[in-house]
Structures are given as structure tokens and as C-alpha cells.
Amino acid sequence: MTPALWGGVLGAAAGGGVLVVAARVRTIRRPQLALRVLPYVRDLPQVGHTPELRVASTSPTSAAAGVFGPLLRSAADGVERVLGGATSVRRRLQRAGIDKSVHEFRVEQVLWGVVGFAAAAVLGVLRMFSSPGSGASSLLICLIAFVMGVLARDSYLTSQVRNRERRILAEFPTVAELLALAVAAGEGPVAALDRVVRRSGGELSADLGRVLAEIRTGEPVATAFDAMAASTGLPLVARFAQGIAVAVERGTPLADVLHAQAADVREAGRRELIETAARKEVFMMVPVVFLVLPITVLFAFWPGAIGLHLTTP
Incomplete structure (x- = not known):
């Protein structure tokens, strides 16, 4: 196949793709019925199984899927x-x-x-x-x-x-201490959780915000935190959520539980730092063994070798 024929095939394919994309973009630009009706029915109660009106997503994946x-x-x-x-x-x-x-x-x-x-x-x-x-x-x-x-x-x-x-592990001790301080100041678990979520930002705060939303929709506090413990992949966060659930159910002092959880996380972070340093110690020896040590040996023995060479008859 000649280069000219290859160029014609590629040009035809590119032109067909441009036409398909242009036709689809023209269709997408039409105002949807949901966008016109949604402002008038947003606050109406949903009766039966009325389908939810959703605004089309603008992500690249959704555009490609469209x-x-x-x-x-x-x-x-x-x-x-x-x-x-x-x-x-x-x-x-x-x-x-x-x-x-x-x-x-x-x-x-x-x-x-x-x-x-x-x-x-x-x-x-x-x-x-x-x-x-x-x-x-x-x-x-x-x-x-x-x-x-x-x-x-x-x-x-x-x-x-x-x-x-x-990132969750990095912000966990601070969030736990803030919750402990709010509870120790006399606030309830839900009020303390609301205060911490409003005053902080991060991944753990987003998870606690979802827990707070579930509690405000009628979910019991212990059940919401049990669901958080089941969904997370971190054992420390799971123990934190389970500890709050148990403290709420059995009346255990919540501030002491939160302080203990924060101390456990800080101790786990210190242990992880020590273990990481122990693992990196071998890699730290690589420049010493392969760069510094050969140069030191060369500086130590090279003058002697030159002197022996000069004094040898």
C-alpha cells in the first residue's frame, strides 16, 4: 500500500470521526427536558417511584460515553x-x-x-x-x-x-483530638461531630460528614459509625468508629475513648516511621559503599602505588 493511499485512508477516518463528533455535539447542545422542568419540581414531594431527574455530567468519561x-x-x-x-x-x-x-x-x-x-x-x-x-x-x-x-x-x-x-492517617489524630475536646466541653456526639466537620477539611472530615448526614436522616449514631467501620480499609479508623459506637451504646466516657484513639494513632505513626527508616537504611548505604568508599580507597592507595612505581628500578 502506497503512502498516498495510507494518507487517504487516515484522512477519511479522521473526517468521519469529526463528522460523528460534530453531530453528537449538536445533539448534546439541545436543552434537555429535565433542565427545563427541574427548577419547578425540585421542592415537590416525590410520590411513588418517580424517577429522579439528573443533570447530565460534564466529565470527560461521560462525554465520551455520550x-x-x-x-x-x-x-x-x-x-x-x-x-x-x-x-x-x-x-x-x-x-x-x-x-x-x-x-x-x-x-x-x-x-x-x-x-x-x-x-x-x-x-x-x-x-x-x-x-x-x-x-x-x-x-x-x-x-x-x-x-x-x-x-x-x-x-x-x-x-x-x-x-x-x-492522608486520612495523617489528619486522624487532629480530628480525634478535636472531637475529644468538643465532647469534654459538654457537647453531645452529634454536636461535636458537626462542629469538627464544619471547622476542618480533608478526607476523614468528608467521611465524618457522610456519617453526620446519615445521622441527620434518622440513622442511629452507633449504626452510622458501624457502617463507617465496615466501609473503611484502615484498621485504626475502623477501631475509632467502633469505639465511638460502643461508647454511645454503653455510655462509656467518649472523651477518654477519643484521647486513647488519638494516642494509639500517633504511636502507630511513630512505629511506622521507625520501620520505614530501618528499611531505608540499606538504601542509604548504597552511595556510601559504591561512591564514597571507592574514592576514599583510591585516595589512600593511589599515592603509595605511584611512589612504588617511581622507586622501582
């Missing part, structure tokens, strides 16, 4: 059938604080795979100009790039969970 909806949904279903683990994905999404369903996450995985496939395809096309017989290997590389993109999104979700939990 343009290439059926194809992305079928690809996401295929990824779900191959990889499985919907329960684990749902759990990690909840721990990462991402308000998405498993299907939306699978769509994101497909998009990451498509990006990897497109990058590998561009490199493959450039490679075919120099060696025309490399079509099969280029296709295999594109498929591998698609799989790597799908797996990269899953790994990025795991890193998001890890980073969020690290």
Missing part, C-alpha cells in the same frame, strides 16, 4: 467479563472516595486502553513506512498496549486508595 456510548458499554462489559472482581473494584472506589459505579470505572479502563492502543497504532504506522512487512507485529503491540492501558487504570485506582488512606 458520543460512543454503545461501543464503550459493550467494551466495558467485555472487560468486566474478562477481569471480573466487581466487588473488589466497588470496594476500592468507595475507599478512594470516588463517586462512580463499577461500570463507569470499566468505561474509564476502556478509554485508557484506547489511548494506549492509539499511541501504539501511531508508532506502528510510522514503523510501517520504513518496514512494510511489520503489520502483524504492530497489531500485536497495539493489543498489548490496550491491555496495559486497562491494567494501568486499575493500578492507578489502587494508588489513589493508598494516597487517600495515607
Whole structure:
């Protein structure tokens, strides 16, 4: 196939894509019925099973799903059938604080795979100009790039969970001390929780804000904190929530429980810091052994070797 023919095929594909996107954008720009009716029915009571009116999302994933909806949904279903683990994905999404369903996450995985496939395809096309017989290997590389993109999104979700939990552990002692001070000042658990949530910001404060919202909708305090303990992936936060639930149920002094929880978290942080330093000690020896020590030995023995060479007859 000649370069001119390749250029014609790529130009036709790009033109068709632009036409499809333009048609979809023209459809999206039309005012939706929900947007026109929602301001008039927002405060009306919902009777029966009236479907909820939702405003269309403006995220890139939702826009891509709107343009290439059926194809992305079928690809996401295929990824779900191959990889499985919907329960684990749902759990990690909840721990990462991402308000998405498993299907939306699978769509994101497909998009990451498509990006990897497109990058590998561009490199493959450039490679075919120099060696025309490399079509099969280029296709295999594109498929591998698609799989790597799908797996990269899953790994990025795991890193998001890890980073969020690290931030929660960093702010946990301060939040626990603030709750203990508010309770010791005479406020109830709900009032203290409301004060701390309004005065602080962060990942743990967002979780406590959801607990406070559940309590205000009629959920018992102990049940709301038990649900928080079941949803979190951190044992320290789970013990904190369970301790508050038990203290509320049995009448245990809540301030003492919160102070003890904060002290436990600080002690755990110190132990983790010591363990990290012990693990990094080996890596700290690498520049000493491979850089400083050889130079020291060279400076120590090189003058003597030069002197022996000069005095040797």
C-alpha cells in the first residue's frame, strides 16, 4: 500500500470521526427536558417511584460515553467479563472516595486502553513506512498496549486508595483530638461531630460528614459509625468508629475513648516511621559503599602505588 493511499485512508477516518463528533455535539447542545422542568419540581414531594431527574455530567468519561456510548458499554462489559472482581473494584472506589459505579470505572479502563492502543497504532504506522512487512507485529503491540492501558487504570485506582488512606492517617489524630475536646466541653456526639466537620477539611472530615448526614436522616449514631467501620480499609479508623459506637451504646466516657484513639494513632505513626527508616537504611548505604568508599580507597592507595612505581628500578 502506497503512502498516498495510507494518507487517504487516515484522512477519511479522521473526517468521519469529526463528522460523528460534530453531530453528537449538536445533539448534546439541545436543552434537555429535565433542565427545563427541574427548577419547578425540585421542592415537590416525590410520590411513588418517580424517577429522579439528573443533570447530565460534564466529565470527560461521560462525554465520551455520550458520543460512543454503545461501543464503550459493550467494551466495558467485555472487560468486566474478562477481569471480573466487581466487588473488589466497588470496594476500592468507595475507599478512594470516588463517586462512580463499577461500570463507569470499566468505561474509564476502556478509554485508557484506547489511548494506549492509539499511541501504539501511531508508532506502528510510522514503523510501517520504513518496514512494510511489520503489520502483524504492530497489531500485536497495539493489543498489548490496550491491555496495559486497562491494567494501568486499575493500578492507578489502587494508588489513589493508598494516597487517600495515607492522608486520612495523617489528619486522624487532629480530628480525634478535636472531637475529644468538643465532647469534654459538654457537647453531645452529634454536636461535636458537626462542629469538627464544619471547622476542618480533608478526607476523614468528608467521611465524618457522610456519617453526620446519615445521622441527620434518622440513622442511629452507633449504626452510622458501624457502617463507617465496615466501609473503611484502615484498621485504626475502623477501631475509632467502633469505639465511638460502643461508647454511645454503653455510655462509656467518649472523651477518654477519643484521647486513647488519638494516642494509639500517633504511636502507630511513630512505629511506622521507625520501620520505614530501618528499611531505608540499606538504601542509604548504597552511595556510601559504591561512591564514597571507592574514592576514599583510591585516595589512600593511589599515592603509595605511584611512589612504588617511581622507586622501582
